[in-house]
Amino acid sequence: MQKQQKTDKNYMRAYNNEEEVKIHLVLPWLEKLGYKREYMEFEKTIKINEGRKTKSIFADIVVYTDKKLETPLIVVDTKSPSEILSKNGRDQVISYARLLPKIAPIAILTNGNSSQVYQTLDKSRIKELPKRKDLLSDFVGAVLSKNIQDVLRQEAAKELFTIDDVSTFKDLLKKCHNIIRNNEGYDPIQAFDELSKILFAKMYEEQYNKDSNRFTSEIYDRTLKELNVNIVQQQFSEIQKVKGFRDLFPENTTIKLKDRTIKDIVAIFESYDLTLTNFDVKGEAFEYFLGDTFTGGLGEYFTPRNVVEFIVESISPKIGERIVDPFCGTGGFLIYAFEKISEKIRLNDFSDEEKSKWKKVLSDKSLYGTDWKARTAQACKMNMIVHGDGNTGVFQHDGFKNVEDKIVEEKFDICFTNPPFGANETDSEILNSFVLGDGRNSQAREILAIERCLNLVKKETGIVAFVLPDGILNGDRNSYVREYIQREAKVLAVIGLNKETFQGYSTSVKTSVVILQRKKEPNEEISKEIFMAVCTNTGYAPTGLQVTGNQLPDILFDFKNYRKDGNNDPIFKYTKIVHINSLTSRLDAERYIPIEEEFNFEKPSVVSENLFHEINILSKEITSIQKSMQKSFEKKDFDFFKAEKLFSPVTNKISIKSDQEYVRLGISGKGNGVFKKDPVNGSEIKASKLNQVKSGWFVYSRLFAHNGSFSFITNETAGGVFSGEFPTFELQFDKYEKEDLLEYLSFYFVSPQIISLINRLTTGSTKESRARFKEAQFLNLYAPIPKKEEDFLEIVSAIRQINQFKKDIINLYERLDDLPISYRATFPIYEK
Numbered sequence: 166m167q168k169q170q171k172t173d174k175n176y177m178r179a180y181n182n183e184e185e186v187k188i189h190l191v192l193p194w195l196e197k198l199g200y201k202r203e204y205m206e207f208e209k210t211i212k213i214n215e216g217r218k219t220k221s222i223f224a225d226i227v228v229y230t231d232k233k234l235e236t237p238l239i240v241v242d243t244k245s246p247s248e249i250l251s252k253n254g255r256d257q258v259i260s261y262a263r264l265l266p267k268i269a270p271i272a273i274l275t276n277g278n279s280s281q282v283y284q285t286l287d288k289s290r291i292k293e294l295p296k297r298k299d300l301l302s303d304f305v306g307a308v309l310s311k312n313i314q315d316v317l318r319q320e321a322a323k324e325l326f327t328i329d330d331v332s333t334f335k336d337l338l339k340k341c342h343n344i345i346r347n348n349e350g351y352d353p354i355q356a357f358d359e360l361s362k363i364l365f366a367k368m369y370e371e372q373y374n375k376d377s378n379r380f381t382s383e384i385y386d387r388t389l390k391e392l393n394v395n396i397v398q399q400q401f402s403e404i405q406k407v408k409g410f411r412d413l414f415p416e417n418t419t420i421k422l423k424d425r426t427i428k429d430i431v432a433i434f435e436s437y438d439l440t441l442t443n444f445d446v447k448g449e450a451f452e453y454f455l456g457d458t459f460t461g462g463l464g465e466y467f468t469p470r471n472v473v474e475f476i477v478e479s480i481s482p483k484i485g486e487r488i489v490d491p492f493c494g495t496g497g498f499l500i501y502a503f504e505k506i507s508e509k510i511r512l513n514d515f516s517d518e519e520k521s522k523w524k525k526v527l528s529d530k531s532l533y534g535t536d537w538k539a540r541t542a543q544a545c546k547m548n549m550i551v552h553g554d555g556n557t558g559v560f561q562h563d564g565f566k567n568v569e570d571k572i573v574e575e576k577f578d579i580c581f582t583n584p585p586f587g588a589n590e591t592d593s594e595i596l597n598s599f600v601l602g603d604g605r606n607s608q609a610r611e612i613l614a615i616e617r618c619l620n621l622v623k624k625e626t627g628i629v630a631f632v633l634p635d636g637i638l639n640g641d642r643n644s645y646v647r648e649y650i651q652r653e654a655k656v657l658a659v660i661g662l663n664k665e666t667f668q669g670y671s672t673s674v675k676t677s678v679v680i681l682q683r684k685k686e687p688n689e690e691i692s693k694e695i696f697m698a699v700c701t702n703t704g705y706a707p708t709g710l711q712v713t714g715n716q717l718p719d720i721l722f723d724f725k726n727y728r729k730d731g732n733n734d735p736i737f738k739y740t741k742i743v744h745i746n747s748l749t750s751r752l753d754a755e756r757y758i759p760i761e762e763e764f765n766f767e768k769p770s771v772v773s774e775n776l777f778h779e780i781n782i783l784s785k786e787i788t789s790i791q792k793s794m795q796k797s798f799e800k801k802d803f804d805f806f807k808a809e810k811l812f813s814p815v816t817n818k819i820s821i822k823s824d825q826e827y828v829r830l831g832i833s834g835k836g837n838g839v840f841k842k843d844p845v846n847g848s849e850i851k852a853s854k855l856n857q858v859k860s861g862w863f864v865y866s867r868l869f870a871h872n873g874s875f876s877f878i879t880n881e882t883a884g885g886v887f888s889g890e891f892p893t894f895e896l897q898f899d900k901y902e903k904e905d906l907l908e909y910l911s912f913y914f915v916s917p918q919i920i921s922l923i924n925r926l927t928t929g930s931t932k933e934s935r936a937r938f939k940e941a942q943f944l945n946l947y948a949p950i951p952k953k954e955e956d957f958l959e960i961v962s963a964i965r966q967i968n969q970f971k972k973d974i975i976n977l978y979e980r981l982d983d984l985p986i987s988y989r990a991t992f993p994i995y996e997k
Contacts, residue, residue, distance in 0.1 A: 183243040186277035187225060191243055195228065199297030200239070204229045211264050224261045227269065237262075237269035239294075240285075244276040259285055337437075341430050346789070348426040352965040355958065358540065361547050362420045363430050365413065366400040368550075371438060373407070381435045385428055397427050413546050415539075421958070468583040468632070469666060471704045473497040475717040476581055476630045476678055477505060479658070479724055484509050484523055486531065486578040489621050491564035492614065493534030496545035498581035499559070503532060503549065533558035533572050537880075565595045565610075565617055574620045575627075583632040584614030586674050587841075589828060589884020591817070591857050601649060606819045606857060607827070607884040612637065612646055619653050625685040629654070635661070635675045635753050642826065644749040651748040654681035656692035657728075660720055661699040661754035668707040677753060691745060696727050697754040699739040707980070769987040776984060779977055786970055794963045801956045803949035811910065811948060812863055812894035814940060819857045819886070823848040827855070830885040832864065834872035836915035839864065839882045855886040856893060861903060863894040863910065870938035871924050873915035877907040892940045901954065905961045912964045913948055922946070 196202060209224040226241035227234075242258035254274050262269040262285040273294065274281045282291040338360070345356040370380045379388075379396050388396045401420055404413070420427065482488055482502050490498045510523045532549075536542040542561035549559065560568050564584075567573045589607040596602035599616045611634055618629045637643045638659065650656065658680040664673055684690075704715030719737040726732040733742050743757045821827070827850065829842040858864065860883040866874035867890050878893075887893065896903055913919070927936035951957040 181245070183225070183245045183248075183276075186246065186275070187241075187243045190277045191226065191241060191275060195226075195239075195241075198294060200228050201232075203232050204234070206234055209265075211261065213264060222261065222264070224265075227265070236267055237265050239271045239273060240265070240269045241273045241275065244274070246277050248276050255281065255283065259283055337433055340433060344429045344433075345422065345426060348423060348429070350959045350962050352962045352969070354540070354965075355962055357544070359420055359422050360430070361544075362401055362414070362418075363397060363422075363427065364434075365404060365547070365550075366397050366420075367434055369404045369407065370400055380431060382428065382432050385431050389424060395424055395427065397431060413543060413550075421955070468494065468497045469703065469705055470497065471715055471717055472583075472632065472662070472666065472678070473501050475660075475721055476632075476680075477501045478721055479678075479680065480579055480581075480628055480630055481725075482506055482579055484513070485526060487576060488532055488579045488581065489572060489577045490534040490580070490582045491572070491617055491621065492582050492584045493536050493545050493559065494541055494583070496534065496548045496559070498583075499532045499534050499545070500548060502579075502581065503527065506531065529557055531558075533568075533577070535560050535562040535564045535568065535572060537561070537563050563595070565590070565598075565613060572621070575623055577622050578627060580618040580622050580627070580629045581631065582614070582618060584618075585610045585880070586634050587611075588881045591859060591884040601646065605825060606822070612643070615646065615650060616653075619681065619683050622683050624683055627683040628657075629679075629681045629683070631679060632662075632676050633679050635677055635755075638677055638679070638753040639751045639756060647750070647752055648748040650681065650752075651691060652684075652687045652689060654683050656680075656695050656752065657682055658696040658698075658724055659752055659754050660697070660724075661758075662703055663701050665707050666703045666705055668705075679752070689748060691748060691750075693744060695743045695745065695752075696724055697741050697743045697757055698723065698737060699754045699758045699760055701739070701760065769984070769991070772983050772987040776977075776980070779980075783970070783973060783977065786966075786973070790963065790966045790970055794967070801960070802952045804952055805947045805949055806898065807944070808946045808948060809944040811896065811898045811906075812944065813897045815862065815893055815895040817857045817859060818854045820854055821847040821850050821852060828885040829855075830858070830882055830887055830891075832866050832869070832874040832876050832891065834869060834874050836873050836875060836912060838876045839878060839885075841882065841885060852888060855888060856891070857884065857886050858893055859883050861896070861907065863896065863907060864891050865914070865938075865943065866891055867937040867939065870943075871920060871927060871936065873920060875914040876911050890937075892943070898950075900950070901957055905958065908964055909957070909961050910948060914946070919946065 192202065195205075206227045206229070207225070209227045211222050211224060213222065224240050225243045226239075227237050228239040228241070230236045230238055240258060240262040242254065242261065244254065248254075255272075258272045258274045262272040268285060270285050271291070271294070272283045272285050274283070280294075282294050284291060341360050341363075342353070342356050345351055345359060346353075349356075349359075351359065367380050370378060379400065385396050388394045388399075398420055401418075405416060405418070477498060482505060484506055486506075488499070488502050490496075493499055506527050507524070510520055510527065513520070513523075515523065534545060536545060536559075539561045542559060546559045558571065560571070562568050562572075588610050590596060590602065590610050590613055591607045595613070596605055596608055599608075599613050601612050601616050602608040614631070615633070615637075618631060619627075621627075622629055637646050656679070658678070660678040662676050662678065664675050667674065667676060698720045700716045700720060702714040702716050704717070716737060716739075720740060723735040723737050723740045726734075727742070735741075739754075739758050739760060741754075741758050743754075745752070823846065825847050826844045827847060828844050829850075831840050831842060832838070833840055858878045860878050860880045862878045864876060864878060864887065866872075868874075896906060898906065923938050923942075926942050927938045951960065
């Protein structure tokens, strides 16, 4: 066709529009190459859906393999001779080819004068359209490059060893988790730690020792028997010397599993090649494993996938942009941003060299995150490696502080995060470094996080998209925070999330997604038009399980349309563009968008079935706990330590200011932990000074020690205040991990024999409620500490299982109301 067009001087005059080009040039050209007209369909209608809207597009020509018109080969989009064959035109015809019920492998864009032929699957250009007979004889050769064919052949050779299904990988991880639980008695988090070490030992072996794979049962048995060497422990020690792996684990870390446990896991994984396993498969399964693990006690570090996808898709990060999450948890936002940018690199019209360059930029220079907890930061790095890497920018670090030369202010294009809720920051150095904390004794971390995130992104262009508790957006006492937000940023969007969204992740706080764009300089200009929506279903039940009806995709469609062209014709009924009046106006979407009351109740049979399923799971758990506890306390050898050798008294007395708000704390009896009371202003507190506690302190109630009021301060209760009736202590015993010791000792000091001793020792009035157990008496108590670390960890694991079981029972009890409600909902309603 190209030769004929060059010799025909009357071409431009003869063919004036795309229809004429199609009839007089394209059809003869296709027929000349052997494609029969009766195998073609013209103006093929393709229906597409996006959210609740549907529309039809029309492909000019679709060429099929035969006259049944079922299997397409080619899609052609014709333009008039005067039209430029642009990148948009190329993307359009490739999209048409991909949207057919069966994808057409070839897409052609032509204006009659010039034609471009593309492979649909990777958007690469083909020199010319193959003849029909060549396409039949070597279909793969016609549409795929030799390099791609070679890669496919290599992968096919190892297909039997590839885990190509997410459910298979999930089942393998579950099986390994159960082996660790049964053999070692570890709780889910400890099991995750140890299984991760073995998985990375295997990936290391596949990557660095392909020709002499040592990760087999045969080699494991032989080296253990003949050399007394655990070969997997050896592999894991080698990991810590290799770039890309060495930062994952502290120096001299070992796998804390019995030889037989490691052997069982080797037997499960030795037949699979993890390096060949698709990143999507590995990533999804590993993330499932993470979620299943971390929601059991560490849910604050895991953001529901639907919310992560919505937030990242709403901003759609570009290739080369720098992204940060200062409170990254297990890395959900960083992982999904990595996936989206990787896809853009793959589909972009780059040369192989350019793609390699941008992949390296993505892995080494685009993604950054911090988490204060070592275990969680490590889980994030692991998660990112499993998904394809990008972990070099993840650090164990306080999210409110810079990481020198890595995470500093005004360096980033985008900040995605789900900041810590419900905890107060009390470090004066951190408080005084923020406008929202300066001069205060404490400040809610979620409030400081707003300022931190805005500071991290670039002025004028930087975007912050995060989850915030609604109390900031609608509470009267937080009006100063909203004023700060309005001065520093343009509010682009607020999307209210239903309370069930985070219930399965250890919190029932009502939250919203907030999207801000940092201003060039602070000013008092109010955000005139704010995109708002109220999501009544994010796709999660209170248990954390996914349910149907997720509305976030519809809201995303509306937001992207509005951002793109100001389109205010939403497909979602609870979407609205809102105008507010002042810097301190409420910013919660529910304030401006009325919600119709929806009565959607599960059928009684469904509720009954769900409850029965949960009760069945809990009954198995209590059996497992009973066996674990029995095993944990059998034949253990203890050393006894006086409490004064374990603890040293510590206080942090602060002066109470009448105009500041304080969170008072209390301790539940029977070892049920520290709880928060409602916040009060300093003017309502009689004492002039109170003890503001820090994470990791041990505490008990002098008045109610006889009731088992012993506990320790977590990150969530740090910054709260106690009266002088609650002595506080710092651990000075460092034989074992601090977190494990606190869990162990708070459990031990509530034991019946200790409570009996406390009742004999307490002094004060004759009324039991006023008897005080003094600090000196506490420090004279003795506590048994297991001599062996493995014995200690077994007991701590059992303790954590019990504590988690108690929480599960409480959650089940709260859901029992669903059963009578489901029956009540079946009553008929009288209507006039």
